[in-house]
Amino acid sequence: MAKRSQLPLTALRAFEAFARLGKMSLAADELCVTHGAVSRQVRGLEALCGVKLTQGPRNALKLTDAGERLARSLGHTFDELEQSFREVRAAADRELHISCVGTLAMKWLIPRLSGFHARHPELSIRVTEAYGPVDFTREPFDGAIRLTESVTGGDMTATPFLDNFHGPVVATELAQGGLDLASTPRLHTRSHRQAWAEWSEHSGVPVPDAPEGREYEHLFYMLEAAVGGQGVGISPWIYVANDIAAGRLAAPFGFTPTPARFHLILPGSPPKRGLKAFREWLIEEAATAPAPPMLVHHGLRQTA
Template identity: 55%
Template structure:
């Protein structure tokens, strides 16, 4: 058999990832390398082929006609390779790659995964944190979990599996004797949800006292840990703190109000992977076990 005359496989993978993802940074994240490494591999591939595969400003590169043709061929080839490897594994472990909103993964999903693995020991669930819009053509996820008022994307199968209730939580020792129990407490906020408190007042019909101070945290996970530590009162979906409230680590003096949003399980339209079907069935069973939240206590400040 004659020797194959192919460029570096590393360079081909880097170029295909960039072409599919559309950005150097996201391609670098996928391949666990630096932005500069992706750029260097693409330059080396262009040199080896003697062709320009990209054009335009450095921060807004686009594919040339030759680049688009090569990208299409590479994606098809890599898909074939992936399918072949999956088939060869046979009865060995199958990986299910799940894109999930981070706090749900940390505080609810991952603690329950041992139960899924006990039922399906050959399926390994790989969880990637993401809040971005789901695009199964761009991102090679088998499934995704997002929270939204409606099914977040067109062209995918979307199953709502959890209702979304939200409410204030605080360290039990800080609950006061005032009308709401939250008088005099610092209000803890999350940087990405600046309107959350106003939304809760609207959904619950409860008017909160003006806080003496506020403190912002980058992530809701930090906000909840700050509330448990006694730094003030935080706001959260019920599913994130049901276990903490049951254990007495957090108190919810005003209960939880329903919101228009739901937690959705998303899969590519027409997908029939057995592992995904098994995970979806298990997820619906686990969601059904979530206890109902404490009802809203409508007390005016």
């Protein structure tokens, strides 16, 4: 591909504004610069072109024939550029890029997005899996969903929309007659190995040593291992509500609340159009989430 020459874009823009508006002062106002700045740009452009583009006294400048030709060409070009820019910006406004913790995206958010699209057909949601701290200055996200106790960092707003409950989950057949935590393999995720200790602290249920521990890279892998009867793991309620309702998993101890909640985090600067609608829909959808079975102790059976 041939290399483009270095066009004097600032000077061309200044000349186009003068040619269209007819006065240096009006061009200066439109471009938010001084009268002298526009004049210097036009003079510089004439030097680069090697031809006079304007003629007459300073207070009544007119275009030369060369200036007229250049002005017509620039007018068409800037009109096309402006139209293309508006189309690209409009398309960007219609797409909301949401960063979300992966299991919530898979188990709860994405299955419900058809309802949002039916209500707002002009908008589309693109979901990217992410877990780390939110930094809108470095990541190209319009909004983020995180499970956290609080949100820190300047120039961000956070809306809690969904409470979090967690508890042990296991294949239904393993829970029949009560679950013996002391003899059932313990399932963990690499990124949150403290899940069992946190559940014990929140629930007040002591957790005995397990005969075997099995670790998985992601929570959704661990949940599939639980469904397959490979052991018992800790999960947020919202991730397993459908599996429990369908009989794929059981929660013999029920669920207990955690201090963390699911938050929608938005940049503090004026957010992209459509995010207000997404936030309102998210809050409404969360309000319809089923309540979890609460903590019970009768399912606990420990061997001596």
